[in-house]
Amino acid sequence: DRTDHPHAPPDPSNLTVRKAASSYWVESSNSTDVGYYATQAYYSIHSNLRARHPGLLLEICNDGGRMVDFGSAAHGDYFSITDTYDPLSNRRAFYDASHVLPAAMLETYVEKWPTPRIENFLYMLRSGMMGWLTIMLDTTAWTPEQRKAAKMAFAVYKTNLRPLIRDADLYHVSDRPDGIHWDGLEYFDAKKGRGVLYAFRGSTQTESIHTFVLKGFEAGRSYQLHFQDHSAPDQKVSGRDLLSRGVAVELSWPLSSELIFFEEVN
Template identity: 25%
Template sequence: MVRDRGARARAALARNHPEFAATRDGEPIGYVCLGNPAAQEWAFETLDRLITEYNCDWIKLDYNLDPGAGCNRTDHGHGAGDGLFEHISAYYRLLERVRAKHPHVILESCSSGGLRIDLGLMKHTHTTFLSDPDWPEHDLQLFWGATTMLAPNVCLHWGYCDWLGEHRYQKFDPRDPSLTRERLDCYTRISMLGGFGFSQKLPDLPAWVAERFAHHIRVYRETVAPFVREADVYRLTDQPKRFARGERWAAFQYAKPDGREHLLFVFRLHGRSRKLRTIHLTALDPAARYAVSSLDNGKLMTRTGAELMEDGIVFELNEEESDLVWIRKEENGA
């Protein structure tokens, strides 16, 4: 904590513009208080300059600290009790100005595992990164929780990232010679649930991993992306949780607005769970017939909507394996 206060005091902005600092009872909190109109103008001019000078197409806006009750200075233009409200309101206005002047720039919100995601912020940004660490149960726990309030297409989270040094929990390595295709698919498909991307040293990948990534990119563009953009998402299992807690299977169903096509992601995590699991679909026409196809294994069956909802589909997966299933309403099914 002492080192943290020292770092704040040594920051160039703290020296050049001490009047911009948010403080609580005289102690610096660690951020610029945008409730101060002069600080808000400085922030806009800084972002505007950086976007212009570096020809930016994408800006990641992180805010990885706890503001507590906010700034209670009385020389910023806000009162002692409304500093945090005025800061957030000014942040929204700042983002509006940036988007108006640079409409082509993607604004990505990011902060502390989704602890500071709100619908007001999502109105002013294009997407949000749910958390920095990447490992399957953490990824799926976050996505399950985030989609209780956010659409999948604004959620970003990778299946794996390259880290500087060893991560405490993320043990997956795409360069591991013992890595199986099934496990690689599982990790990659987790990031395909929302906006899809990679944060890896792609030129250093083994050839077969690079080829498999290329396969998943094609599948995402041709099949998955329209569902992520347009479909309603249903959580068909309880929430997975980190450290082998919670549900050990995760299933998400995407239903297009016309109800004719559905996409089903199914994952089995490590931990105590049976190898077989029945997944019951939802939001189907009970009388219609549907063709059910695995993107891994081809056509599985044709069933009525009632059968798929009442009897479900039985999956057999090892730990950290997955399946991706396409469900299409047959033209003559009614």
């Protein structure tokens, strides 16, 4: 009857005991206080840990990402935003959570997934590289080709993508990923004139090309575009064209990807 809960014992004058199947429920006028005090205790654990171990990073794993909230964000360092780790689930979870929380806090685990081609392998890795990346698979099982590709992808992530994830503005330049059609995400740092477009081709066999209309660019300035996988030649494009016509990305294989980097030029 919760009388052994001294922080929030039930009010005897408003106490009701209900039975549901084989369980009993105690309800009182202060029933919701239990949730409040449990939350405060949870925050207290994090605050005490941080005070005692200031160098410790605290991962928030709230019910598979279903309880991601601002209270947890104020007490932890990063979120595990989903408990399903395939490429589509990672991109969907990131798309949802990144509307309200900093991208650098959003962790996605990359798990083993069928990758018959190197394009599929990079698609898998990049689907977890939009925020905080964690690899959760046996890298010793990778082929020499995959190890080479992963080494380059990790170098690009650390050197080029992380600074944008940390400092740049984020733009959702497609609908929520469905795994069938194209989807994409853009970072652009207006102060430095740099950015990147993550482009993902879905499973459809008939859409080999897609145009992404971008955001954040200065219409009167020009930008150098670099296609990381050389799916197209590097090119110089005006901000006006990027904002109105967009950039076309063509990929030969379903479930593949490309990174297009932008840098302002004089």
